[in-house]
Amino acid sequence: MAQLSVDGVDFAYPNGHAVFRDFSLHVQAGEFVALLGPSGCGKSTLLNLLSGFQQPQRGSVAINGVAVTPEAPELGYVFQSPQLFPWLNALDNVRFGLRMAKRLGAAEQRERARHYLELVGLGDAAHKLPYQLSGGMQQRVALARTLVMEPTLLLMDEPFAALDAISRSSMNEETLRLWSALGQTVVFITHDIDEAVFLADRVVVLGGAPEGIRSELAIDLPRPRSQRATRKLPRFHQYSSALMDCIADAAEA
Numbered sequence: 080m081a082q083l084s085v086d087g088v089d090f091a092y093p094n095g096h097a098v099f100r101d102f103s104l105h106v107q108a109g110e111f112v113a114l115l116g117p118s119g120c121g122k123s124t125l126l127n128l129l130s131g132f133q134q135p136q137r138g139s140v141a142i143n144g145v146a147v148t149p150e151a152p153e154l155g156y157v158f159q160s161p162q163l164f165p166w167l168n169a170l171d172n173v174r175f176g177l178r179m180a181k182r183l184g185a186a187e188q189r190e191r192a193r194h195y196l197e198l199v200g201l202g203d204a205a206h207k208l209p210y211q212l213s214g215g216m217q218q219r220v221a222l223a224r225t226l227v228m229e230p231t232l233l234l235m236d237e238p239f240a241a242l243d244a245i246s247r248s249s250m251n252e253e254t255l256r257l258w259s260a261l262g263q264t265v266v267f268i269t270h271d272i273d274e275a276v277f278l279a280d281r282v283v284v285l286g287g288a289p290e291g292i293r294s295e296l297a298i299d300l301p302r303p304r305s306q307r308a309t310r311k312l313p314r315f316h317q318y319s320s321a322l323m324d325c326i327a328d329a330a331e332a
């Protein structure tokens with residue numbers, strides 16, 4: 080299990096543009112946190128800090144008390160674009176990271192890759208090439224490729240933003256199903272307020288840089304959640320509209 084601590088971080092780009100000043104964020108082990116905020120508030124910069132790709136000028140970022148580096152075995156990334164290798168079938172795409180890390184023997188790598196492909200519902204597509212898969216299926220392969228490395232902290236940067244509404248909605252349910260089965264800590268960036276409310280235990284709203292956290296909202300909706308049942312709850316709409324107001328204020332400020 081991974082606990083994430085960001086303490087007193089200052090970060091500015093080399094041109095002097097300050098994105099964070101004295102920024103702190105703590106994510107409990109197993110917690111699902113969604114990050115929302117107006118364009119340019121620093122969501123991607125924060126993800127780069129959380130993954131150790133960028134270093135703060137002051138303060139610290141740590142997983143379970145250890146300073147983060149991009150190679151930290153706890154970390155797994157899922158991006159908007161699946162970025163699969165077009166010449167590898169689904170199974171070999173999922174297996175790729177295990178091969179590169181020289182983890183396990185070939186037969187065990189295949190077995191584990193198959194297990195995660197099945198977990199994302201693509202057991203029957205193991206031998207298909209990426210071009211034979213829909214956008215949603217490609218994103219499932221990308222998810223399996225990340226999960227196969229068994230990360231305990233998942234950083235997800237608008238992973239379903241490019242999908243159509245129906246695929247996106249089913250990927251959201253899929254994400255929660257996998258999260259409750261595997262128990263990772265998740266930081267999920269999105270522009271979609273309803274998606275944030277549906278998924279998260281807590282939604283963190285960032286204000287315009289370098290304001291940092293403008294507001295936080297604990298999402299007290301029952302789990303397991305389903306699109307059909309959860310979105311009908313009056314509290315779901317109360318959370319969404321509170322967040323909508325908060326983001327509109329942040330964008331105006």
Ligand SMILES: Nc1ncnc2c1ncn2[C@@H]1O[C@H](COP(=O)(O)OP(=O)(O)OP(=O)(O)O)[C@@H](O)[C@H]1O
Pocket residue numbers: 092093094096098116117118119120121122123124125288
């Ligand atoms: N390499 C860079 N040098 C200088 N400024 C940068 C650099 N990268 C990003 N910025 C600026 O830092 C701020 C935060 O950028 P970031 O991409 O983290 O925002 P974001 O919230 O992810 O935006 P969006 O929602 O549009 O993707 C923005 O004002 C951006 O213009």
